[in-house]
Amino acid sequence: MLEVSDLRVAYGAIEALHGVSLVIAEGEIVTVIGANGAGKSTLLKTVCGILKPRSGTVTYGGAVTSGLPSSDLVKRGVALVPEGRHVFPEMTVRENLDLGAYYRGSRSAVAADLEQVLATFPILRERLNLPGGSLSGGQQQMLAIGRALMSRPKLLMLDEPSLGLAPAIVQQLGRIIADLNRTGTTILLVEQNARMALKLAHRAYVLATGRVTRTGTGKELLEDPAVKESYLGGHVG
Amino acid sequence: MRELAIAVLAAVMIAAPFMLGDYQTYLLTLTLIWAILALSMGLVLGFVGQINLGQAAFVAICAYTCAILRQRYGVDFWLAAPVALAAVVSIAALVGLLTLRLKGPFFILVMLAFAEITRLVIANWQDVTNGPLGLKGIMPPxxxxxxxxDTKRSFYFLALVVLAVCLLALWRLIRSRTGRMLVAVREDELLSEFIGIPVMRNKVIGLCIGAFVAGLGGLLLGPFLTILAPSQFTLFASVDMIVMAVVGGVGTLVGPVLGAIFLVYVPEFLSFTSHYRPAMMGALLIIVTLVAPRGLLGLADVARGLLARGFGKPRRESGERGRAG
Structure with a gap:
């Protein structure tokens, strides 16, 4: 479904990705773990068309998409939930969700999807007419995911969704991601919270300073001593 | 309650010219035109998130195009007006594509240059614009x-209808998906791009809507003053629009209208100080930003809050304002 090959991305003179390759098949949950500054967000921004690669390609659904603007990728079914629970703080929850479907013509299909999203996140239904900025951190994350779902993505990319959330909320989020995957959404999950991500993922990549240093199934990497040492808090658990 | 207020206001506005003399009707018409211009600046502030020092150039381009078509080529006003509007919107789109990539002070500076270039072209293209002397004897539509x-009263009603239609159309636009997208881009450009909203296209659309409304004001300005000259379209014209939008309350539709009323009538009462108008505008802008950043509408909210508390009622939420447009 998605193939990233030998991707190099730079901010001015500084190269952040030094030739990253990865593959995601339809129906998978793939996670990319790595420390701060490893290039995880850069990778996602390039896949969804916000950054242009210096070299290498992104192929999605059989066509090269690197170089296309983000609005094209959304229409092709790629949605990003950006890092830091980004919502429009002054718009209501309903307006935030509706913006996720901005390019879709069919009002009835959008209304049906809104129902679906509200069924997934019942807390948003209670707060439909409140400004997005008034929600708690976890609720804003739900809203950001809900907004991405409103574009009916085939590939949903999440950038550190667990950041700064209470453990109980992180668990709930994990269940929701697994559910979304079961109903047919392919997922690319980027995380520092490697344990949660690796448990969820079918396959995983480890990204360090702009390169893929390890890859395997989620289970393999959970038991990999080097991964344990660096990303799972050493020997503990 | 709100419907009642609008109905009362409409009735007052319709009755006003029948009760007032010619001069007062003239002042009221001037206020309406300024309100349209201030509204156009409010739109650029609300949709692009930038002040636009080139707004007066949009007004000038539309006003001149319409007047030249009528005077030189004998085109009917009602045919010249849409052509002039199309011209100003195309120019705004072109300028927007070139300048809206620029951030912060650069956009403001380039638009200032655009305004000056426009004004200099008008002042020097004597064959067409009659240069600094301007176009005289512009007839009513x-x-x-x-x-x-052809009477002051009928022209007043024309301006009133244009303003009312603008307000209604914009009120609907802001509540539409297009409007929300425009506001989203203003609120958070990066996030808009993340969720796949074509940011650049929306900013250009925002600028074009602003230019369209500014053009409407320009169309009225020529026949109203009967003369158009480059000296009317200096930087200070754009600054006046900014001051009106800010004094009335940024991010609302009613704000610029209130600002226009305030800024037409207050100098009128202080007309002996007209020499110092630019300085007074500057001082007013500073005072408003320091003391009442949400403008007259913000002050009204505060006053209502105080009153409600004074009568022992719970204080009303004032958070609904200041959202869009």
Missing amino acids: EPILGLSF
């Missing part, structure tokens, strides 16, 4: 649908 506009 030709009669249409059995209505003629």
